[in-house]
Amino acid sequence: MSSPESWGRYPRVEQTTHPLVWRSDTLPSVSGTMLPHGLGRSYGDSCLNAGGTLLLTSGLDRLIAFDPATGVVRCEAGVTLDTLLRLAVPRGWFLPVTPGTKYVTVGGAIANDVHGKNHHRGGTFGRYVRRFELVRSDGSRRVCAPDENADWYGATIGGLGLTGLVTWAEVQLKPISNPFVLQETVPFENLDAFLKVARESEADHEFTMAWVDCLARGKKVGRGLLYRGNFAPPQFDRLPLAKSHLSHGSGLAVPMDMPSFCLNRLSVSAFNWLYYHRQNGKPQQRLTHYDPFFYPLDAIYGWNRIYGSRGFLQFQCVVPYATARDALKEILERSSRGGLPSFLSVLKTFGDIPSPGWMSFPRQGVTLAMDFANRGEKTYRLVEELDRLTREAGGAVYPAKDARMSAESFAAYFPRRAEFAGYIDPAFSSSFWRRMNPVTLPFSLEAERAAGAPQPQSVLALR
Amino acid sequence: MKKVLVLGATSAIAQATVRLLAARGASLYLVGRNAENLEAVAKDAATRGAAKVDSQAVDLNTFDAHEALVDGAFQSLGGLDGVVLAHGVLGDQVEAQRSWAATEAVLRTNFLSAVSLLTVLANRFEAQKAGTLVVISSVAGDRGRQSNYVYGASKGALNVFLQGLRNRLAKSNVAVVTVKPGFVDTPMTAHLPKNKLFASPEKVARGLLRAADSRKNEVYVPGIWALIMLIIRSIPESVFKKLKL
Numbered sequence: 001m002s003s004p005e006s007w008g009r010y011p012r013v014e015q016t017t018h019p020l021v022w023r024s025d026t027l028p029s030v031s032g033t034m035l036p037h038g039l040g041r042s043y044g045d046s047c048l049n050a051g052g053t054l055l056l057t058s059g060l061d062r063l064i065a066f067d068p069a070t071g072v073v074r075c076e077a078g079v080t081l082d083t084l085l086r087l088a089v090p091r092g093w094f095l096p097v098t099p100g101t102k103y104v105t106v107g108g109a110i111a112n113d114v115h116g117k118n119h120h121r122g123g124t125f126g127r128y129v130r131r132f133e134l135v136r137s138d139g140s141r142r143v144c145a146p147d148e149n150a151d152w153y154g155a156t157i158g159g160l161g162l163t164g165l166v167t168w169a170e171v172q173l174k175p176i177s178n179p180f181v182l183q184e185t186v187p188f189e190n191l192d193a194f195l196k197v198a199r200e201s202e203a204d205h206e207f208t209m210a211w212v213d214c215l216a217r218g219k220k221v222g223r224g225l226l227y228r229g230n231f232a233p234p235q236f237d238r239l240p241l242a243k244s245h246l247s248h249g250s251g252l253a254v255p256m257d258m259p260s261f262c263l264n265r266l267s268v269s270a271f272n273w274l275y276y277h278r279q280n281g282k283p284q285q286r287l288t289h290y291d292p293f294f295y296p297l298d299a300i301y302g303w304n305r306i307y308g309s310r311g312f313l314q315f316q317c318v319v320p321y322a323t324a325r326d327a328l329k330e331i332l333e334r335s336s337r338g339g340l341p342s343f344l345s346v347l348k349t350f351g352d353i354p355s356p357g358w359m360s361f362p363r364q365g366v367t368l369a370m371d372f373a374n375r376g377e378k379t380y381r382l383v384e385e386l387d388r389l390t391r392e393a394g395g396a397v398y399p400a401k402d403a404r405m406s407a408e409s410f411a412a413y414f415p416r417r418a419e420f421a422g423y424i425d426p427a428f429s430s431s432f433w434r435r436m437n438p439v440t441l442p443f444s445l446e447a448e449r450a451a452g453a454p455q456p457q458s459v460l461a462l463r
Numbered sequence: 464m465k466k467v468l469v470l471g472a473t474s475a476i477a478q479a480t481v482r483l484l485a486a487r488g489a490s491l492y493l494v495g496r497n498a499e500n501l502e503a504v505a506k507d508a509a510t511r512g513a514a515k516v517d518s519q520a521v522d523l524n525t526f527d528a529h530e531a532l533v534d535g536a537f538q539s540l541g542g543l544d545g546v547v548l549a550h551g552v553l554g555d556q557v558e559a560q561r562s563w564a565a566t567e568a569v570l571r572t573n574f575l576s577a578v579s580l581l582t583v584l585a586n587r588f589e590a591q592k593a594g595t596l597v598v599i600s601s602v603a604g605d606r607g608r609q610s611n612y613v614y615g616a617s618k619g620a621l622n623v624f625l626q627g628l629r630n631r632l633a634k635s636n637v638a639v640v641t642v643k644p645g646f647v648d649t650p651m652t653a654h655l656p657k658n659k660l661f662a663s664p665e666k667v668a669r670g671l672l673r674a675a676d677s678r679k680n681e682v683y684v685p686g687i688w689a690l691i692m693l694i695i696r697s698i699p700e701s702v703f704k705k706l707k708l
Contacts, residue, residue, distance in 0.1 A: 019650070019653060022499075059650075062504065063507050063511060064503075064506050066510050075510075087510070087511070
């Protein structure tokens with residue numbers, strides 16, 4: 001059986017798997033470390049555990065309770081957001097926060113403290129997690145909530161699955177009176193225009209996000225289309241509400257890995273030009289079902305395969321407003337000059353609503369997400385460069401979408417990292433965590449060299 | 464099937480079937496061995512829309528309890544019009560060859576307990592002149608192979624029993640549906656290497672319910688197994704005994 005991949009399909013690692021079936025089961029005893037793994041929608045190595053074991057949570061997919069009066073749902077950690085939507089929408093409820101795909105598990109949404117198009121209004125997913133059960137490798141089980149085991153609650157939300165296994169969770173949904181969204185599309189001609197229209201949109205719109213043409217240059221750097229919307233008001237006819245849930249996507253699927261020549265600078269820039277110009281530069285308004293509004297890419301099953309077998313790297317950063325304009329301009333120009341097209345780039349503003357999670361990624365400012373086909377060293381260097389620019393701008397990079405950030409950057413982005421480390425289960429680890437915390441030597445090589453000590457043959461010989 | 468008794472409700476195929484039945488708003492009486500796991504399946508079904516869910520934790524190898532169990536199901540749901548019999552064990556062929564006790568355990572669970580339960584249920588359904596008995600068997604019952612003939616024998620015997628039962632109950636308007644899954648990706652087969660022939664429990668459950676709805680006699684799920692087993696069955700015994708299957 002092939003080893004599970006992350007969504008970006010880079011890096012590729014070997015690991016063993018252990019399917020979980022019942023939330024009452026104890027954790028397996030494994031040689032090496034373990035890490036919970038849901039649907040593998042994290043892009044880099046935070047959902048991988050090279051040389052260790054992945055605890056597959058997809059078998060923990062049972063609903064436990066749903067109260068249609070209060071909108072509180074309790075379910076096992078492997079339940080997908082898709083399942084919750086199928087349950088909740090016909091009864092007039094919706095996810096309080098949703099990422100751009102519904103094919104993630106509740107456990108994964110907690111571990112990465114995911115955000116959505118409503119961050120400026122609603123904050124992160126973790127804020128709506130009322131309680132959950134955390135199982136540790138020592139056999140202990142604890143219910144964690146803001147007022148019960150609050151430290152474990154704070155460490156686990158955004159804790160990248162490292163504090164133990166979440167077996168079930170209770171989530172507060174939010175009421176909707178209509179599964180349709182009143183959506184408006186507003187073109188903006190550059191980064192300054194984006195910042196202006198995004199701030200303006202926040203006042204009257206629950207959901208905002210922008211597609212950006214990352215190949216535009218000069219004065220047009222950062223041009224794109226802003227999507228903003230609100231759930232539509234109630235309908236007189238209740239029928240469409242009950243029948244609202246469309247079937248899975250459009251039935252389109254990427255049947256195999258696409259050859260890499262399909263994606264090049266020319267094809268991407270042609271796509272971007274057409275996409276930007278398709279509405280003649282004027283705002284447009286329309287009513288759209290929540291499915292294409294929130295999950296446009298889910299319609300193409302396995303879209304990650306368009307990048308071919310070498311996969312791709314995602315980069316998502318957030319930078320504070322103070323440095324946003326210059327830093328994002330620099331980042332967009334750098335990636336454009338790199339000659340490596342990002343097929344889909346997304347800009348969004350984050351509000352100042354704090355998350356209960358110590359290691360949560362979102363913070364006030366502007367976030368930019370880009371993906372780059374994996375062309376080896378050239379791509380790695382570019383992403384590392386973007387990481388450095390983000391750090392210099394006082395921002396942060398999203399671990400769920402990272403494969404290249406440096407350990408120094410990680411420490412700078414997550415100031416509560418040391419406190420968090422004390423809550424990691426000793427039997428848990430991930431490829432990402434080891435990359436961010438390389439084995440530290442009990443002495444400094446630099447200092448020894450300066451003192452004229454004989455140079456060791458290999459760093460490995462020292463361990 | 465609106466009022467359904469599910470035997471072995473914590474098995475992967477049964478769980479997937481329970482979800483489909485729950486989504487249709489059926490009333491369910493779930494039976495399994497582990498009370499805690501059974502409770503998890505029951506709550507899942509209730510949350511997904513089952514009209515009523517009751518459950519009882521019992522080891523189905525206790526044959527004396529079968530009569531009372533069926534009584535309980537009838538009383539709880541106010542009658543029964545469907546049964547999904549899904550409990551069973553794969554056993555260990557090598558262990559079974561060494562020990563009669565291991566062989567007997569497989570035969571007791573897969574054949575004798577099913578026969579005991581179906582004896583009680585068939586009489587009730589025959590008397591009410593209605594109902595559907597769905598029994599999960601296996602393609603392994605179609606021909607004995609060295610790699611798992613004890614399991615295969617338990618399912619083969621079950622198939623013959625069901626044929627006779629179907630023949631008897633036909634005039635009473637009771638359907639007896641034999642479901643023969645091929646390889647299914649479940650905890651029962653977690654230790655086996657997977658290939659393209661492995662189907663998901665969800666797919667098997669959909670096939671099972673389709674067969675139950677149309678009151679089929681014997682179905683292979685997924686359908687490709689009808690062809691595979693046709694070929695396997697047609698190999699002459701003189702050749703077959705030399706194969707390593």
